[in-house]
Amino acid sequence: MSNAPPLVRLVDDDAAASRSLEAAPNALIPISAAAGDKENQDALRNSEALFRAISDASPLGIFVSDAHGVCVYSNAAYHKISGRSFAQTLGTNWNSAIHPEDRQRALAAWHAAARAQVPFHSEVRFLREDGGVVWMRLNAAPLSVGGMAQVQTVEDISVRKSLEFVLRAAEEALFEEKERAQVTLNSIGDAVLSTDILGKVSYLNRVAEAMTGWSREEALGRPLAEVFTIIDGTTRQAAANPAQRAIEEDRSVGLIADCVLVRRDGVESAIEDSAAPIHNRYGQVTGAVIVFHDVSQSRAMTLKMAHLAQHDVLTGLPNRLLMTERLSLAIGLAQRHGRQVALLFLDMDRFKHINDSLGHVVGDELLQSVAGRLVACVRATDTVCRHGGDEFVILLADIDKPQDAAHVAEKLHLASALPHLVGGHELHVSLSIGISIYPDDGSDANTLMGNADTAMYHAKASGRNTYRFFRADMNARAVRRLLVEGRLRRALKEDEFVLHYQPQIDLVSGAMTGAEALIRWRDPELGLVYPGEFITIAEECGLIVPIGRWVLREACRQVQAWRDAGLPAVPVAVNISAVEFRQRDLLDGVALILKETGLASRYLELELTESVLMDHAESSVAVLEALKAMGVSLAIDDFGTGYSSLSYLKRFPIGTLKIDQSFVRDIATDADDATIVSAVIGMGRNLKQRVIAVGVETPAQLAFLRTHQCDEGQGFELSYPLSAHDFTRLLLGGNDLQPWSRPASRDQGPGSPCAH
Template structure:
């Protein structure tokens, strides 16, 4: 059945391009009509039988959003897309907020996706017309049938309870129907005992979704007190009028202990159980605040184990991890309970001496640590010897905030290494070696793009059920003429700080797309390429426009591109992130959350964004085999896999290095794996050979 589309535009050229683009569409042809003024368009709309409207916001008798509002009032149930130039996308965005289904940028009318997108929008609107009210009720209640569900009418009277709600509240559906929701759902604050207003009542006044605080207690009809977790949402009719509210809640008595454990994990290192960077920063800030009142001088000790890499390389990561755990125990034994021992990452530790008054007190602690770590460690019958280099910074001489104190202690630690290791050094202002290196890297980075020193390596992703390669991740490498192959951890943060990450990121995306096209041209199909997007790049105002230009220039199929972003990048500005991801999603791109589980503890964003893939952080995968931590972190991995299944998202495990991890992931039906067990990152030629021959499994 053809679709009848009305084009409202005074620009004959634009109308002609749209007629050509839509007139050539196959399968579902369009019947096109056009009008040059809003008045003519409104008269045509009154005649009915219009399936979609494409409107230029600059009409002779209507300028901007006022005209859109009139058009929307006349055709509120007809899909409307605005036609806009790149210089007035702000109006297009606001039009979407007022009811438009989207917009078409001028200059892209002839894109092959335009007919497909228009058909999808029209069909979606047709479905929504018949199912709107039923879907609102079914989506909130039927999909949560395992939880307690209560709905109310506009007077706040209960009109529905499911079986789970009857059990929790102690009310039968017949007894509860028609009663005020506050009587059936009796809520109090766990700490104060004060009555909490029902979220359903709140929604009837605000017409906005609501949730309960984490301390909500439901008092049942029989007096039983049940801690609950709640969400509530308004119910609207087709005309967007509020007709009631629905509450979905569950008994969380059995999850309180798990929540406490997860909170602990968010602030502690999984391997050593020491405070992590986030908790350390909080404690440093607290120590500084207290020192101003108590006239103390907090000190930081930044430790790096000498020759730890040799242990990892010669005896394996499992032994290295056990050594780190043993070191952490000795460090804790060297300090007071008021001090903080933190694992900073890798083989680096930071110790906060919170209540010091003199510099020699920090020196005494450093001497004690050097002595403690000089004794051999016995691990799996191996006698291991290590030492440490320590840098010391003190407040306020060497910094007045956590970041500065850590940075200066780090600088002093490198100076201690330069002086022969196994010693400590206090920070001095002339210790600028790392600053000089940073400047050198920045200068070289500015020339690297022009000289063609960057290259991409690729690491395959393996379907764990079929053992086939499903895609690859593009990984940036810097082939410096003097330094050799430079890994990203040495230069990416500097590139972000000085703004070079944006042009470098464009180069990476362009090269990855071009390589994908080259593979397609020689018959390597059905392969996706994942590209990491940094925070600075994602937030750049022209990121979408430049990505679109790259896709057009290379001829790549956007459906074969996967953008990888971390949780923290997405959560920086939820609304802006959702809008931008929606635009990419409309083009067919896949969206992946990288390092999943290491960022925000709230999982609500999983429903805010169009996410296709969750990548389990390699720290959780690595911990599957790590002693007593295996059960705990294995549970986290399996929970993420189950979560992905329930949300219809693919789950990829990063950092798979041994067969025990692989067996665990396969047993729990993880979709894909990536890591050294399958392949190290390789250059494009090696990856091409692997794609051509297939991974041997």
């Protein structure tokens, strides 16, 4: 223990005092006067007795220690508080019973008070004799009586401490609850704002501060309408105060459907909220709380989804659903007012070819360009719809006469005639348009749409880039077209296609130099179907590529079979459509078929039309060169019907020119056709290209061609197309045309047997 002097010294440390203390251990003040002075001794005894009585009557414990802190006196209250008797207390140090966890703190405070000569105060836990723990308040003050001694008063504060602990625990719990609520309110995504009974703002969380633009400090006490400014998003008028309604009606209420919050800086956001009354413990309304959140994005998404549900994503035009609704509405209005409605069904000619050859990105941009031109050609009250793929529908909601629809169709054709500049390409497309009129062609939306679609297919069949009004007799053809389309898919699976081979004859020697493979379809119900009746449909429904691959594979297989049989096989020509030519895997496909069938490439010739080659001349050169490098021969079919550049014609590695039958048909009677055919023959000879005249059907045509030194001919006059079986017989005969290979008349086989 420290050697600091005690605060109060009441006892002398001479031997007499010690003996007196031993003789009277309860003596507070030892007797040190002369023994003969009886009066003084009595007075001292009386004084001591009085002090003892006073100290024992005190509710405060008293502990007196010497300079070393050792107890020399303690009163009854101390004994009761500490649970120790006087005998147990006497001679112990004042701090020995302090709880070990509090002892160092108490000693430090005691030493500090001693050095400063100021009163000492401390609250500590005290270890009772029975093992219990009580809280005590220790007090000591300087006292000088016959020297220095330490006198402490000890107060039992256990009850007060227990109450303090309870209160502190309650405060901590309240603080934690408040903090938890505050953290929660600041962590949630919703804004929370509360008001008192007068509608003054009493609280905002952080989200509410951000959404209103008001800090909590600035907003407190302000009227709600000043901080929480809301308007009707439709009428732009001030919206009703939800908190006031919740207070007045004592129930939860919601905002109007299209509510907009105007932030302090004027920024607006769509919100949804609810307001509820706040009650005190007696159930009385004391205010209201508003919970709201920003729904600008979700509301915008809802509007966007609603728009997407009725509009085409690529072009932004109304889609089929919205068009049907508007058409039905237009029909209803026309019926009431005795007016007419026109529906134009449009299909982009050759779009599939562009899309397949240049890719979907270019195709999509082309569709957007076309959509823009269509919209520019009609009135604001009309509707342009993207029906799907490369099909569009235009609704003319109110017309005086059908001719008004024809004028619009002509306007659309003029607009489509201008090239579209897309992705560095100058693209040309045309439109095939079918027109149906209410009420003549139907009284409901579905009928009008179907009849316009039917008329459009007739426009395509009429040469494309034109328009046709619906006629009743078109339905029969439309039904047959649908029938053909459905059966074509089955034909591929069931292997219903066959190839016929039409010989190509040297006009000087009469020898067969080659043959063209021509597809036929043996339908179980329709019978033998010629290509003119299904090739266009196959192109439109996307079957032309698999059909073309079948033709190429079957032709190569058959020629190799003839060679394997030891027959004098001749090269076979296979027509390649525009869609097939633009397929990215064309070269790999040809190479694979040659490999799988084992056919030498010199026995295969591929025929392409002028328009196919000239559509993308630069890319065509590269593909043709690659085919030529494989050893495949190349021919231009229907030469003269397209637009050829002689410079490109020279660059193309073409070995054969086939004069179109439209020129051959009248060469004996039409001077212009004769001149054209003569010019092609001469050009082919100069370019060292083989020239074949197609559609040779009369002796006069054959004589003209021989006179003008045409290399070869193909047609009914020479031989009609033969089945593989009959062609085998021809090969067995040494390639000499047999009587049965020539038709008895011109009517052998419908249409052009040379069509793919």
